[in-house]
Amino acid sequence: MEKNKKKRIICFFPTSKRYYGMGGAERRIPYIFSNLDNTKFDVTILFQVYDGQSEKILKDIKKYINSNTKIVFIKGYLKILIYLIKQKFDWVCYTDCIIRSTVVIIGAILSGSYRLMMSVTTTNSKLIFKSRIEKMLFKVNVLLSNQIDCLYPSSINILKKAFPQKKISLTPCTLSNMQECIPSTKKRNYIVFAGRLVDGKGIELFVDAIFAIKEVIRKNEYLCVICGDGPLKSIIEAKVQNYNITDIVKVKGYTNVRKILSEAKIFCSLQNVNNYPSQSLLEAIACGCYCIATNVGDTENIIDPSFGELIDADKKSLANALLTAISFENDKWEDISKKASKYAISNFDLKNAVNHFEELFQK
Structure with a gap:
């Protein structure tokens, strides 16, 4: 050559x-x-x-x-x-x-x-x-x-x-196109799950945990947003209906997740083998979200305690982590957003x- x-x-x-x-x-x-x-x-x-x-x-x-x-x-x-x-x-x-x-x-x-x-x-x-x-x-x-x-x-x-x-x-x-992940100055009470709706991603765990703390979510006026498509979508929609939580859980399908993440406070990454380096999780960090992730594989390499928590892959652990995050004072969210975004710029x-x-x- x-x-x-x-x-x-x-x-x-x-x-x-x-x-x-x-x-x-x-x-x-x-x-x-x-x-x-x-x-x-x-x-x-x-x-x-x-x-x-x-x-x-x-x-x-x-x-x-x-x-x-x-x-x-x-x-x-x-x-x-x-x-x-x-x-x-x-x-x-x-x-x-x-x-x-x-x-x-x-x-x-x-x-x-x-x-x-x-x-x-x-x-x-x-x-x-x-x-x-x-x-x-x-x-x-x-x-x-x-x-x-x-x-x-x-x-x-x-x-x-x-x-x-x-x-x-x-x-x-x-992280692809990280320059598009800009944290909003006005974070909303969103709890987001984003990913392919297939086995192993933890989408059913997410819905079960939300159901377990539904009254706290309603009281604090949070909205849970599911972004993504896949074979489990119809099953998840039916589960949300059966749990009678359609008022606090919205299944958006395949959508512009970065716009939602930029405004969201909390993101959940719940895979059963490894969350590293999930593009959705990296996007959430870059967008300044507080990230709750299952402690599997290499996930610990990208979740810092200043903006997230590692949990066991069960409903109780996820529900408790969500309750903790929901209880944060308003001034803490700005600090979380800045530290998460800075971490993404330095590491991705x-x-x-x-x-x-x-x-x-x-x-």
């Missing part, structure tokens, strides 16, 4: 048949790659799509990329395979979604591309799988990759021990991730 020739990078994301909006990885990774030095790198983001999805994804992804980044939509994995073989990218990047990434890896091998697996799934990075087949396929994908870039600090040693011959690096913690800087990947791709 010519010394001064740009490196051509492509990053692959699969989609499900029903589009629920951009997840954390789909926002964070394109944002980082889009900010790579465009005199040295040409970046393409590739989405495997189903009918009717391209326009929706394009509308969402435009918020996280610049004009130098190319977006490609392809239906069908055979077409993706052919595309990769023809294009011959220098680096092909993909997440650890096991089966759906295998075709991409094969295409990268056949085209002579370097292969980077980005370990972004909490369970996979800890080698926790639903079946032996998943475990086997993950191992195959790792062995066929040139390097693994892991999102979770606590998983690095696990992966290094399991795959001692592989290059394994740690992705710096980054884009430059760290950009420098990391530029160095990686130059090797």
Whole structure:
């Protein structure tokens, strides 16, 4: 390769048949790659799509990329395979979604591309799988990759021990478009849950805890806002109805969560494996929220006592933490907001991730 020739990078994301909006990885990774030095790198983001999805994804992804980044939509994995073989990218990047990434890896091998697996799934990075087949396929994908870039600090040693011959690096913690996360000077009595409404995110725990302290919430005039979409949405809506708490709980669906977070006082991040580095949690910190998070995985690395609390993943612990936060005096909220926002600026800087990947791709 010519010394001064740009490196051509492509990053692959699969989609499900029903589009629920951009997840954390789909926002964070394109944002980082889009900010790579465009005199040295040409970046393409590739989405495997189903009918009717391209326009929706394009509308969402435009918020996280610049004009130098190319977006490609392809239906069908055979077409993706052919595309990769023809294009011959220098680096092909993909997440650890096991089966759906295998075709991409094969295409990268056949085209002579370097292969980077980005370990972004909490369970996979800890080698926790639903079946032996998943475990086997993950191992195959790792062995066929040139390097693994892991999102979770606590998983690095696990992966290094399991795959001692592989290059394994740690992705710096980054928040996309942090400049848009501006705390409001007038915080409202909002308690927010934001995330994909799927198992493992803690949405049912959130609703159960709200129900347990519903009278305190009503007395103090708080509103609980659920932002996000997913397979559990209809179940959660029914639960809110059955609990008779529709007056204090609103299910917003996929919405502009940053506007809500900038005005909110309290945010809950309740995943059962790891809240680090949930983009919604990082957004809440940057927006000056008091953050209540389950004490799992690497969550302790991003929750400081000056603006948050770590809890056990049960209804009583969450309810007690919410009661404590609701009881804060008015003058404390301004201090919490300033400390949380300052922490985000100091710890979630884009430059760290950009420098990391530029160095990686130059090797």
